Amino acid sequence: MNEINIKFLEDSFKKYYFNHFELIPIPQRTPEREFGFQKFNSSFFNRHISLKDGKELRLLFMQNTPSDVYCSNAYYAFPNSPMNEKDWKEADLIFDIDAKDLDLPCRPNHTVSICNQCSEITKNNNQCTKCNSNKLEKKSLPCKTCMNASKVEVKKLTEILINDLGIEKENIQIYFSGNEGFHVYVFNSQFQKLGSKERSELVDYIMFRGAIPETFGMKKFKPNRSSFPDFNQNGWNGRFSKQVFGSKSKRSKIISELLENGYSSFQKTLEHVSEEIGVKIDPNVTMDIHRIFRLPGSINSKSGLTKLLCTDITKFDPYNDACFLNDEPVEVLATCPVEFKLKNKKFGPFLNEKISIPTYAAAYLICKKLATIA
DSSP states (O other), X not given: OOHHHHHHHHHHHHHHHHHHGGGSOOOTTGGGSOXXXXXXXXXXXXXXXXXXXXXXXXXXXXXXXXXXXXEESEEESSTTSOGGGSOXXXXXXXXXXXXXXXXXXXXXXXXXXXXXXXXXXXXXXXXXXXXOOOOEEEEEOOOHHHHHHHHHHHHHXXXXXXXXXXXXXXXXXXXXXSSSEEEEEEOSOTTTTOOHHHHHHHHHHHHTOSOOGGXXXXXXXXXXXXXXXXXXXXXXXXXXXXXHHOSHHHXXXXXXXXXXXXXXXXXXXXXXXXXHHSOOOXXXXXXXXXXXXXXXXSEETTTTEEOEEOSSTTTOOHHHHTOOSOOXXXXXXXXXXXXXXXXXXXXXXXXXXXXXXXXXXXXXXXXXXXXXXO
């Protein structure tokens, strides 16, 4: 990224933090957490930082003008020490739901390819149309369909957390990640002290991975129709029934079909069910007890949008509600072959055009490497 673009983003981000610092919630037990940040055009990741309180956190923003700021889900005795000397105490549960992992049919329509060889920008391609290089960087400009699909996964997850795992609703917080999905935080739960291995097992349960036919009534030898789960059962048994049988009136007929088709066929049914009702989370995120996550209220440098708390996820519109940079006009040279929408305004497509657009739209394109200050 050139110096002019960096200066523009730094100035825009700095204004945001000066005017909207109240959107950054001071993390619980701040002195026990590890913080980190990155600056524009720097590969160096500053981490193992300890902060006492909100004043020191504000100072970090004011002194550094970071591109991204992070905070650990873990609590340590010595958060500023090297990883093997931090003395891990416990960690909040965090789940990452990202549109890129949902395999949505709309994704190719709003994905842009940037050639690493000649910088040619085109709609989604696997080969550069100008120099034929296969070294392409993909940038997605997610649409409303992406966000709605992600919200469905969030709702499935929160249902399991509350109904199956006994987590209090007030201990769950949902954040828009600032780019393509959502982060679901669980605080003060009975799972705080779980290590990576135990969290992996929790992930398997939530994703409905490793389910076997016997759990849902199908046996290799002498299967019994009375062993199949019913609608009124809790947990996965009830969800399985609703997904496979559809309605109580169809249950008996479908069980007969399952028995007739046999064990191997049931395994395939179970795989399909797993895809439908298992929650699509990034397992590595939840299993990692030392990861540092984007700080709520901070800007995501992949988009210029804010990681924001969603109090009502149904009504939440990330491309309006999380768009806080100002609307002062900025001239940019843009090449963006797909349309996108911010603050209820449509932009693009742009084909190597010099245009005047609001700061928030300019930042979005520059963060996606699809524009430069003119």
